[in-house]
Amino acid sequence: MSPEPADRQEYNITAYTENQVGLLNRIAIIFSRRKINIESLNVSPSEIEGIHRFNIVIVETEDVVHKLAKQIEKQVEVLKVYFNTNADVIWQEMALYKVPTDVIAEKVLVERLLRENGARAVVIRKDYTVFETTGHREETDNLIRALQPYGLIEFVRSARIAIIKASDGFHSKLSEFERREPSEEAAENEFLNDRDAVFTM
Numbered sequence: 001m002s003p004e005p006a007d008r009q010e011y012n013i014t015a016y017t018e019n020q021v022g023l024l025n026r027i028a029i030i031f032s033r034r035k036i037n038i039e040s041l042n043v044s045p046s047e048i049e050g051i052h053r054f055n056i057v058i059v060e061t062e063d064v065v066h067k068l069a070k071q072i073e074k075q076v077e078v079l080k081v082y083f084n085t086n087a088d089v090i091w092q093e094m095a096l097y098k099v100p101t102d103v104i105a106e107k108v109l110v111e112r113l114l115r116e117n118g119a120r121a122v123v124i125r126k127d128y129t130v131f132e133t134t135g136h137r138e139e140t141d142n143l144i145r146a147l148q149p150y151g152l153i154e155f156v157r158s159a160r161i162a163i164i165k166a167s168d169g170f171h172s173k174l175s176e177f178e179r180r181e182p183s184e185e186a187a188e189n190e191f192l193n194d195r196d197a198v199f200t201m
Contacts, residue, residue, distance in 0.1 A: 011065045012084050012162045015054040018077040042159035091162035095140040097131045098154040117143040
């Protein structure tokens with residue numbers, strides 16, 4: 001098997017879209033056709049009402065990610081797509097850990113464990129306790145290793161959420177364009193031909 005290109009790294013793809021049924025499937029197909037694995041996928045409301053924000057994490061070269069971004073942007077409901085390295089974004093993931101309460105209470109100094117891993121207890125029952133922590137992947141992995149010897153029952157980690165460091169915000173760009181080009185009546189896809197000017201960050 002040939003070695004991976006040296007310039008492959010994690011990229012965060014951010015897509016601003018309309019909220020339409022079937023769009024997630026069509027975006028996923030763009031990756032599956034190219035046999036590219038999605039490491040993380042999060043969809044949430046954005047700062048603009050009615051506009052959603054996709055955050056997709058993949059490990060690829062810049063050239064491949066650039067082509068993917070252009071392909072995603074061809075979808076009618078997609079307004080604009082950006083891609084950034086981890087250094088260009090502020091990102092977090094949340095994780096939950098379920099452990100037996102009797103074991104953790106008997107064998108572990110819980111307060112020290114929570115403090116060292118930036119975690120907190122969100123549920124404490126007689127039969128189990130659930131801890132939560134937020135951070136980068138290595139930080140959530142550290143707590144897995146700390147809890148494994150005490151009978152980790154369940155573990156789940158959320159998709160990544162990320163904010164672009166250099167962005168002025170999507171809403172300000174749209175408002176700026178509307179001030180330059182006032183319209184008495186909103187028309188569907190009226191900014192479509194000017195999407196690059198409107199949504200450049």
